[in-house]
Amino acid sequence: MHDLIVLGGGPAGYLASERAGRAGMDVVCFEMREVGGVCLNEGCIPSKALLNSAKIYSHAKHGEAFGVIAGDLKLDHSLVEKRRAKVVKTLVGGVSAGLKANKVTVVKEQAVIKGFVQGGFAVEAAGQTYEAKNLLIATGSSPVMPPIPGLREGYAAGWVLTNREVLALAEVPAKLTIIGGGVIGLEMAAYYQTAGSQVTVIEMLDHIAGPTDGEISGLLLKAYQAKGVKFELGAKVVSLGDGRVNFERDGKTVAVESDKVLCSIGRRANVQGIGLENIGVETTRAGVKTDAQCRTNVLNCYAAGDVNGVSMLAHTAYRESEVAVNTMLGKKDTMRYHAIPSVIYTDPEVASVGMSEEAAKAAGIEYECKKLSMRYAGRFVAENEGDGLCKILVDKKHRNVIGVHMLGTYSSEIIWGAAEMIETELRVVDAREIVFPHPTVSEIIREVLWAFED
Ligand code: NAI
Secondary structure, three states: OEEEEEEOOOHHHHHHHHHHHHOOOOEEEEOOOOOOHHHHHHOHHHHHHHHHHHHHHHHHHOOHHHOOOOOOOOOOHHHHHHHHHHHHHHHHHHHHHHHHHOOOEEEOOOEEEEEEEOOEEEEEEOOEEEEEEEEEEOOOEEEOOOOOOOHHHHHHOOOEEOHHHHOOOOOOOOEEEEEOOOHHHHHHHHHHHHHOOEEEEEOOOOOOOOOOOHHHHHHHHHHHHHHOOEEEOOOEEEEEEOOEEEEEEOOEEEEEEOOEEEEOOOEEEOOOOOOHHHOOOOEOOOOEOOOOOOEOOOOOEEEOOHHHOOOOOHHHHHHHHHHHHHHHOOOOOOOOOOOOOEEEOOOOOEEEEEOOHHHHHHOOOOEEEEEEEHHHOHHHHHHOOOOOEEEEEEEOOOOEEEEEEEEOOOHHHHHHHHHHHHHOOOEHHHHOOOOOOOOOOOHHHHHHHHHOOO
16 A cells, blocks of 8 residues: 555646655656646646747847847747757656656556545556555646537647647647637737737637736737737637637627637636546535645545646645645645736736735725836846836735736746745835845835835
């Protein structure tokens, strides 16, 4: 009998396996595709490789203002693709090495929970039964594919893509239509528009970037439109076929000619076909139901990552996996979700943590908000021609930081510091005492903090 069986080798599964292995547990991790999961193989990492090529290209293209005159400039998608594959391979190798170093047994098979055995659980994979005292469900999520006429047929024909296929396209489509203006849609719009596609984003809501602060999502929309991306907001896709995506708005149906279509309208927890019913694991519409220790309703059975549907982000998965393993080890640990940063890796980047103005209003929290253009940071001006924004929300009564929202270069690398301020309930007066390195774009946070009254 093993100490722990982990279903899934993505960020939640592989990190839990490593942490548990490091603590001396005997761990078996099942992964039916490649360790690293969606994040490493067909999500976060490959998209960053593509986006960085787009960034280098467009910086060179618009380099005159910086004294950089490019000659015969070209973005060669096939070489970008090659590099993407190399990056993924390197990092998958790194994860495999980490698992090995922590003595985790990796089984490259699809596993199904079979039921309880004396003192634990039984799991079956490739006709073999494995038993363990603890079970961690980390099976991740899959793209939502609603029953819109022609969508699933289009996917079967290779015309409609999900995050998996769009990150490994051999050629840049001349006309790419993206259904859903959320994170995946926007990141892919940024790459493919720069790589030469005419991108159209069809979004059901009247704004892009989902729960992002309204002002920042408005600025991001403008930045995208300046790149040439077309947006159809408040639009409902009604059918697809014959190379067209048909959407409805204000009672009118409009067709968008499309060489390829990306469907990025959200993800759903992978709870089917893994045998949850065999041990009675409770699920909700979002996924496996978990508490703040990532425990399910079944004793010694845990769930972490996208499969619990709480916060479908790789960094949330990392932390949840640690909380789950610590709980197994009898160490006190709790998952907190109010200070999880979120980033959209476009150019310019968007990063936020904590409450947006919209969320604070909806929750009836009295707040004060101060904001400044990114151009108040010297390094930003030295390195950028455009603009950006930094907004900070402070609780009116307690004077602690409750939300930070940024648009501009390096935001993704700065935001963890803001998360720390929210986590530690730092008051404005105390946060001001932090010494920021100069000159850095991060200093914008200090500037905005000083915009508040004492
Ligand atoms: P999402 O939830 O971010 O965005 C989906 C968008 O599609 C929403 O704006 C929604 O209003 C729209 N939509 C839904 N149904 C629609 C319809 N029928 N027609 C038109 N629009 C429709 O989902 P997305 O972009 O697919 O990403 C999935 C998950 O992956 C997210 O949970 C996200 O957290 C994660 N992810 C995170 C990244 C990051 O942190 N940088 C990058 C990529 C993905």
